[in-house]
Amino acid sequence: MQTDVEVLRYGQVRFRHELKYAANEAEARMVATRMAALLQRDRHAGRSGSYTITSLYFDTPYDEALRQKIEGFTKREKFRIRYYGTGPQFCKLEKKLKSNGLCSKRSVRITPCEARRVLAGDIGFLLEGSDPLMVEFYSKLRGQLLKPCVVVRYERQAFTCPMGNTRVTVDEHVRSSLSVSRFFDADTRGFDPMNGLAVVEVKFDSYLPAHVGNVVAALGRSAQACSKYALGRRFG
Numbered sequence: 001m002q003t004d005v006e007v008l009r010y011g012q013v014r015f016r017h018e019l020k021y022a023a024n025e026a027e028a029r030m031v032a033t034r035m036a037a038l039l040q041r042d043r044h045a046g047r048s049g050s051y052t053i054t055s056l057y058f059d060t061p062y063d064e065a066l067r068q069k070i071e072g073f074t075k076r077e078k079f080r081i082r083y084y085g086t087g088p089q090f091c092k093l094e095k096k097l098k099s100n101g102l103c104s105k106r107s108v109r110i111t112p113c114e115a116r117r118v119l120a121g122d123i124g125f126l127l128e129g130s131d132p133l134m135v136e137f138y139s140k141l142r143g144q145l146l147k148p149c150v151v152v153r154y155e156r157q158a159f160t161c162p163m164g165n166t167r168v169t170v171d172e173h174v175r176s177s178l179s180v181s182r183f184f185d186a187d188t189r190g191f192d193p194m195n196g197l198a199v200v201e202v203k204f205d206s207y208l209p210a211h212v213g214n215v216v217a218a219l220g221r222s223a224q225a226c227s228k229y230a231l232g233r234r235f236g
Helices: 004-010 025-038 064-071 112-119 124-128 132-143 180-184 210-217 228-235
Strands: 016-023 051-059 075-084 091-099 102-110 147-161 166-177 198-204
Touching (some): 016 025, 025 210, 051 228, 064 228, 091 132, 112 124, 147 180, 147 228, 166 228, 198 210
Antiparallel strands (some): 016 102, 051 075, 166 198
8 A cells, every 4th residue: 555665754654545525515514414413523623613724736847646636546646735724824734645545644734934935936944854744845846846736725624533533524615726826815716616516525544434424325426536636727
């Protein structure tokens, strides 16, 4: 499931199952309501039960991450910087890995100033970071010419269950913009790449608890590819 390079760089890499479903407004509301009754809400959720996520995705000049996703490569990776809430007070650099249908994620906290420096092309500070992910990101920015390509913003409701280390998220009101300079804007209107649909994601380790699986089964469809990054690039 993991490459020798990943194990050498990060230690043991933990991969998880990830299932995705596109859902209309009524279906998304059904899933969120039932999960709220069965599971614990994410502690970061506000009074509304949701929080905002804004992600800036990176790709090569040849759109390798996008092409690999569309063509169904069994092993692929992508980098993003994201923040939570309406402003970039809490930022993360993340690398998402996919391998034979399983997923893993590495992340490191960065400051808003550092995120702005990356957008400005001032990346030397990444070599000074103590986390190997920052050094790898620098090498990919230089070696693969990664560049920021799309901003995606949405509202998330998240629920957790200790059994199977399960996490269920419902992402609604998805918007994307190819104007990457708007990453730090409080309001990224942009396009609606989901045509009004929401994304339900279910992640778990070795097994999916039956009561969670029953709610997902009520959607009446199989899991499908539903990448907010790839959909956000449709307008580019």
